[in-house]
Amino acid sequence: MKFTPRRFKFFLNLYPPYLFSGIRVKYIASDWKESIVQVRKSMLNRNYVGTIFGGTLFSATDPFIMLMLINIMGIKDYIIWDQSAEITFKKPGTSHITYHFKISDEQIKQFKLDAETQGTIRPEFI
Numbered sequence: 001m002k003f004t005p006r007r008f009k010f011f012l013n014l015y016p017p018y019l020f021s022g023i024r025v026k027y028i029a030s031d032w033k034e035s036i037v038q039v040r041k042s043m044l045n046r047n048y049v050g051t052i053f054g055g056t057l058f059s060a061t062d063p064f065i066m067l068m069l070i071n072i073m074g075i076k077d078y079i080i081w082d083q084s085a086e087i088t089f090k091k092p093g094t095s096h097i098t099y100h101f102k103i104s105d106e107q108i109k110q111f112k113l114d115a116e117t118q119g120t121i122r123p124e125f126i
Contacts, residue, residue, distance in 0.1 A: 005030055008067075021045045021053075023060045026098075032071040033104070035064050039097040052093030061087070064101045065125050072108055078115060083122065 003011070005028035012018060012025045022045045027036040037060050039045070045056040066082040073080065107123075114121040 005032060005071075017059060021056045021059070023056065032068050033102065033108075035068060035099075035101045037061070037064065037099045037101070039093070039099075041093065041096055049092070050094070052097065054087070054089060057089070057093055057097060058085070058087050060097070061085075061099055061101075064099075065103070068101065068103055069111075072103065073112070 009025045009028045018024070022040040022042045024038050024040065025035065026038050027034070029035070039052060039056060039060045041052050045052050047053050062085060063082065066080055069078075069080045111121060111123060114123075
């Protein structure tokens with residue numbers, strides 16, 4: 001079953017790890033090239049010192065680039081995996097956090113070109 005961005009957003013917001021940790025998908029563009037995700041600070045995602053758990057912050061970011069690329073490039077034409085991730089916390093999450101993910105047309109073109117010429121690519125998103 002192929003999901004529309006709207007339906008996918010609906011189901012992600014019901015996904016128990018997101019639902020119970022204050023993670024809400026606010027927006028997925030109709031072309032899948034942009035997503036906005038918010039982590040709302042609550043009693044369910046606060047650690048001992050009152051900030052948002054690092055794991056909650058990390059899980060809010062984890063699948064989005066991969067899911068966007070799968071829906072943009074096609075799962076039949078490319079094997080797309082979220083192979084590894086790293087996070088460096090710059091300051092404590094003391095309030096709501098909003099993530100904005102964007103993939104440009106130029107990046108998509110480059111990924112396709114690199115995949116054709118190199119076979120396997122491992123782009124990094126910072």
